[in-house]
Amino acid sequence: MTTTQVTLVQIDNYGPWTVTPEPRREMDLQSLQSRLFADIAEFLGHRDGYAFFTRFDNMIAVTNGVDGDALATLQESIGNRYPVTVSLGTAVSDRPIDALEAANERLQTEGSAQDEGRTEVLAGEYLTETSPGDVRIAHFDVVNVTGKYTDRLNEFDTFIDIERAYASLMRHLRREHGALSFFVGGDNVIAVCPDMPESAFSDAVDHVVADVDVELQVGVGHGASAHEAGFAAKHALEDCRHAGTAVELFGAPAASD
Numbered sequence: 001m002t003t004t005q006v007t008l009v010q011i012d013n014y015g016p017w018t019v020t021p022e023p024r025r026e027m028d029l030q031s032l033q034s035r036l037f038a039d040i041a042e043f044l045g046h047r048d049g050y051a052f053f054t055r056f057d058n059m060i061a062v063t064n065g066v067d068g069d070a071l072a073t074l075q076e077s078i079g080n081r082y083p084v085t086v087s088l089g090t091a092v093s094d095r096p097i098d099a100l101e102a103a104n105e106r107l108q109t110e111g112s113a114q115d116e117g118r119t120e121v122l123a124g125e126y127l128t129e130t131s132p133g134d135v136r137i138a139h140f141d142v143v144n145v146t147g148k149y150t151d152r153l154n155e156f157d158t159f160i161d162i163e164r165a166y167a168s169l170m171r172h173l174r175r176e177h178g179a180l181s182f183f184v185g186g187d188n189v190i191a192v193c194p195d196m197p198e199s200a201f202s203d204a205v206d207h208v209v210a211d212v213d214v215e216l217q218v219g220v221g222h223g224a225s226a227h228e229a230g231f232a233a234k235h236a237l238e239d240c241r242h243a244g245t246a247v248e249l250f251g252a253p254a255a256s257d
């Protein structure tokens with residue numbers, strides 16, 4: 001059974017800050033947001049967590065193995081170095097969407113994202129132990145994106161097709177399984193999944209072909225942390241490339257089939 005620890009990172013009162021005392025230059029906001037994401041990704045990555053940029057003002061992280069003290073250090077360091085602060089809500093569940101819901105609620109009950117009195121909330125529950133079956137990651141990519149898209153179409157039309165495939169996949173996995181899928185660049189989507197049978201991954205690939213006519217392949221891995229599971233998934237994806245298969249599982253077998 002998977003046990004995913006999810007942390008919601010929310011920039012405090014960011015909307016008002018972006019327009020005070022008047023609207024700020026857009027590229028200044030973009031560089032602030034990407035630097036903040038890079039810092040959070042680096043901090044959590046060194047502790048074997050994964051961070052996803054999602055909307056940048058809110059980011060979602062898988063933090064199995066990271067405790068409240070470490071997150072407090074992250075929060076303090078951001079407060080010292082940036083003109084904004086962050087709140088961090090964390091929760092644990094067997095389904096990633098349920099962990100995120102609970103993490104989100106921890107911030108929502110403390111006040112609005114645009115409440116100037118609600119800053120630097122650090123709330124949550126943290127796993128005290130980790131085990132190899134806790135995190136399951138599925139790493140999807142488009143089969144031969146270079147030959148079919150990058151070397152043939154202009155970048156914007158390629159982007160439209162990749163985003164359509166991402167939207168189709170993320171909705172399907174959210175609806176059917178409570179998984180959280182994130183576009184991570186290029187033609188890659190990383191899905192944080194609960195226990196799912198192998199057939200669920202081939203169903204997801206079939207769904208995207210039928211829905212938007214984009215062919216995906218996927219490697220699936222387990223681990224005690226996001227890094228361990230994600231690394232195994234990358235190896236499984238390499239197996240797809242070599243074997244020409246759509247789905248490969250790495251390590252422990254899927255829960256049931």
Ligand SMILES: Nc1nc2c(ncn2[C@@H]2O[C@H](COP(=O)(O)OP(=O)(O)OP(=O)(O)O)[C@@H](O)[C@H]2O)c(=O)[nH]1
Nearest residue numbers: 141142143144145146147184185186187188234241
């Ligand atoms: N985030 C992330 N991006 C990757 C990774 N591997 C490749 N990419 C991105 O995906 C793009 C396409 O690379 P590939 O997926 O290897 O190319 P492809 O033509 O689809 O080849 P096949 O996957 O073998 O079918 C690269 O330009 C990178 O931007 C990865 O592990 N993580």
